[in-house]
Amino acid sequence: MITLGASRAHGVYQEYYVISEFAAEKTATISWIGSAQNTTLNLCGVAVGILSQMYDTRILCAVASCLMGTAFILASFSTQIWQLVLTQGIMYGSAASFPYILGVTVPLQWIKKQRGLALAVVYLGSGLGGMWISLLTRTCIETVGRQWSNRILGCIMIVLGVGLSPLIIARRAGKQRPEKLIDFSVVTEWRFMFIAAAGFFAMGPNTIPYLLMPTYVADVLKEHSKLGSSLVTIINVSGIFGRFLAGMLADRFGPVNILIIWVFLAAFSQLGIWLPFTSVPAVIASAALFGVAGAAIVGMLLNALSQLFGVSRITYISGLIYMTYSISSLIVAQTTSLMLDTVGHGTDYTWPIVYTGMLLMVAFVILIVFKFKISRQFTYIV
Numbered sequence: 001m002i003t004l005g006a007s008r009a010h011g012v013y014q015e016y017y018v019i020s021e022f023a024a025e026k027t028a029t030i031s032w033i034g035s036a037q038n039t040t041l042n043l044c045g046v047a048v049g050i051l052s053q054m055y056d057t058r059i060l061c062a063v064a065s066c067l068m069g070t071a072f073i074l075a076s077f078s079t080q081i082w083q084l085v086l087t088q089g090i091m092y093g094s095a096a097s098f099p100y101i102l103g104v105t106v107p108l109q110w111i112k113k114q115r116g117l118a119l120a121v122v123y124l125g126s127g128l129g130g131m132w133i134s135l136l137t138r139t140c141i142e143t144v145g146r147q148w149s150n151r152i153l154g155c156i157m158i159v160l161g162v163g164l165s166p167l168i169i170a171r172r173a174g175k176q177r178p179e180k181l182i183d184f185s186v187v188t189e190w191r192f193m194f195i196a197a198a199g200f201f202a203m204g205p206n207t208i209p210y211l212l213m214p215t216y217v218a219d220v221l222k223e224h225s226k227l228g229s230s231l232v233t234i235i236n237v238s239g240i241f242g243r244f245l246a247g248m249l250a251d252r253f254g255p256v257n258i259l260i261i262w263v264f265l266a267a268f269s270q271l272g273i274w275l276p277f278t279s280v281p282a283v284i285a286s287a288a289l290f291g292v293a294g295a296a297i298v299g300m301l302l303n304a305l306s307q308l309f310g311v312s313r314i315t316y317i318s319g320l321i322y323m324t325y326s327i328s329s330l331i332v333a334q335t336t337s338l339m340l341d342t343v344g345h346g347t348d349y350t351w352p353i354v355y356t357g358m359l360l361m362v363a364f365v366i367l368i369v370f371k372f373k374i375s376r377q378f379t380y381i382v
Helices: 002-008 010-021 032-043 045-051 057-075 081-109 115-143 146-167 190-219 225-253 255-274 280-294 297-309 314-341 350-374
Strands: none
Touching: 002 010, 002 032, 002 057, 002 081, 002 115, 002 146, 002 190, 002 225, 010 032, 010 081, 010 115, 010 146, 010 190, 010 225, 032 081, 032 190, 032 314, 045 081, 045 314, 057 081, 057 146, 081 115, 081 146, 081 297, 081 314, 115 146, 115 225, 115 297, 190 225, 190 255, 190 280, 190 297, 190 314, 190 350, 225 255, 225 280, 225 297, 255 280, 255 297, 255 350, 297 314, 314 350
């Protein structure tokens, strides 16, 4: 709830930085704050997997929660973009990866049936967190300023994070060091390569609507900034429904089969709704559909991994996927911002939207090939 919630609510900070605090800077430069945050949040996945085999997961989460809160408090004293990249970006993202990845993968060690629904419940926190944190962030910025907004969120992270860490109990908390830093037998396995490739193209664009829609509302639609934060809330709220629906369907029809449909719907929300219709109802509909489809993609990828490789090393294997995600998110976020600054001259969002949608379509094609490589039967559950 806290880790992903704060990450999903970063669009509110992004909007404030672009329009107010760093209005003279390019969007691509400002976006390094969110890019650094999201990249390190996922890049540390392998380290989380290794350390979780060596140390108590509860201690790891408690220490990381303190560092998360400290990062936001330090960000409140930052006055330049590079300082925010280090604090709100790299420091927060690196620390948040521990409670985020452990909070998602540890429950899988305890559950054998209906993992899709279980993951939906776990990811429910990110939807709820993104909802109330984005509203809190907006309220704090407007009433007490950005700096105190950082401090308030930092204190909340420490209190809630440390308080909830005792619940993250690994089923098999091994204390021996892993024999290999990277298990190449997993990395070179063709099923893993397909999942990693699909994840690269599907998860990279996952944060773009969170970042672009708030500024799109102000730059293109000329609406009040509150609508921008409301769109982030809409994505998060609809994501709650999308995760539960995807989880239940994945348990019945297979995570890969449902993932194919959800990735296509996410692409359609960009190319079929947001791109051709420049209006408030269209961007609201796009946000709602993207929330339903896009929010469930990561959870279904993890569900597919647990089905294909088991749960004994799910934290480590998931860490490899998150590492792929981190590289993709960094590339996609920066190229999208660069497109907006150069081709779009800061106000034309056409090519960033096309770019996001086409990446999702590439993931859709990869998943189709993967499904039929496993079985040519259309109704085969995988």
